[in-house]
Amino acid sequence: MPEAPAPHHxxxxxxxxxxxxxxxxxxxxxxxxxxxxxxxxxAVTPAMAALIDPADPADPIAAQYIPRTEELVTAPHEVLDPTADExxxxxxxxxxxxxxxALLKPLLACPVYCRFCFRREVVGxxxxLLTEAALEAALAWFERTPAVRxxxxxxxxxxxxxxxxxxxxxARLAAIPHVEILRIHSRVPVADPARVTAALAEALAVEKPLYLCVHANHAREFSPDAATALRRLTQAGVVLLGQSVLLRGVNDSAEALEDLFRAMLRHRVKPYYLHQLDHAxxxxxxxxxxEEGRALLRQLRHRVTGLAWPNYVQERPGGAGKVPLGPVWEVG
Structure with a gap:
């Protein structure tokens, strides 16, 4: 008889x-x-546990999801709400x-909990879920706020x-006349691809343009199961964008970033954002x-197609929003 799968799978x-x-x-x-x-x-899903090499102390998948005691040490520059949502x-x-x-946060639970998450104080x-009354109030706010497109x-x-x-x-949001674009940010297609069912893909098939930002930080996250999930989404008409965080020990080399961005493009995911770490x-x-991030991107400039080039951005303190970090190029 074949062996039973390991518990973590x-x-x-x-x-x-x-x-x-x-x-x-x-x-x-x-x-x-x-x-x-x-x-x-x-939270480490079976899909992510299966990608981790326990024999490698520097495994880039483990670095993202396996907790370490250093997390209990708060550096002087770190704050509870680094993006100042409140x-x-x-x-x-x-x-x-x-x-x-504007953001709509219908819930604060995730399939996995990233050890670098900027909302780590509140997610879990x-x-x-938002209560039915709170969700109704939020949707009504969007309906009466015409500036939000x-x-x-x-x-x-x-x-x-x-x-x-x-x-x-x-469907409720798509029915609002002044709402032109819907966007979803998610780890699910790579971190828990089994959730991307035909029913989920059908739920995303709305009349308004819908962009799905897939959060992935290392090329190995694009497993065969993730490839199947992403293909199902593109076949449903969902436009896929990629967002990543520049992370020490995960993707802090030109080679790792190149592999990541090429993996995204192979799965019809356009690299969109490379985030500077928020100080959670x-x-x-x-x-x-x-400055190291800018140097890495300079190394990539002539190694990858422009399709692979993300916006390298950082959140400004106090909720002032994202700003591009460069790199800056000399012309002439």
Whole structure:
């Protein structure tokens, strides 16, 4: 008889003991990691666990998802709300920072919990859904705010909503005359590709243009299952964009970035944003200085097609929004 699949390939790992049982951390690391899980959620999907090489202490997939005790150390420059969502939240679930677009956060749960997440203080399995009343209030806000032309669904991860619920939200937004564009930011297609069912793809097939920003930071995240999920989305008419975070130990070399951007393009994902790390608590180990990021992109300029070129951006303090970081080129 064939061997049964390993435990970490069958269900999402949500605690330090589960990580140890799956062979992803040493058993003697559990007490320290239990202190981390008391503050920050842990979730490693079967799809991501299967990509991790436990024998490699520098594995770039493990670096993104496996907690470390350093997360409990907050550096002086780190803040609880690095993107300053709170001052721009007119009502629960809505963030309105830019005049023509606004975020809708229908939930604060994700399929995986990235160790560098800028919302790590609020996301988690207990984040739950907006109540029906809160969601109705948020949708009504969009209906009465004609300046907003683009609605960006984020969270949490909107693609872990049921297709029925997500489809209803998108249909309601698409029916608003002044809303021209819908956008969803998600880890699901790579981190939990089994969720991209025919029913989910059908829910995304709305009349208004819909762009899905797929968050991936390393070429290995584009597994065969992820390829199937992404193909299903493109066949449903969804336009795919890529967003990544520049991360020490994950993609902080020209070779890793080139591999990542080429992998995106092979799966019809246009690299859109390369984010400078936001200063969330306990994330200092991932920091790559902007001058190093600019140097990496300069190395790539003539190595990859312009289709592979993302906007390298950073959030300004106090909620002042994103600014491009360059690089700047001499002309002449």
């Amino acid at each position: 069958t269900r999402t790992i949500r605690d330090a003991n589960g990580l140890a049982a799956a062979g992803l951390v040493p058993r003697d690391a559990v007490p320290g990691l239990e202190a981390v899980q008391a503050r920050y959620s842990i 001052p721009f939240t007119p009502l629960p679930g809505v963030v309105h920072r830019y005049p023509d677009r 399995p207990d984040g739950g 683009e609605v960006i669904l984020t969270g949490g991860d909107p693609l872990i909503l049921s297709p029925r619920r997500l489809g209803a939200i998108l 608590p306990g994330t200092a180990r991932f920091e790559v200085p902007p």
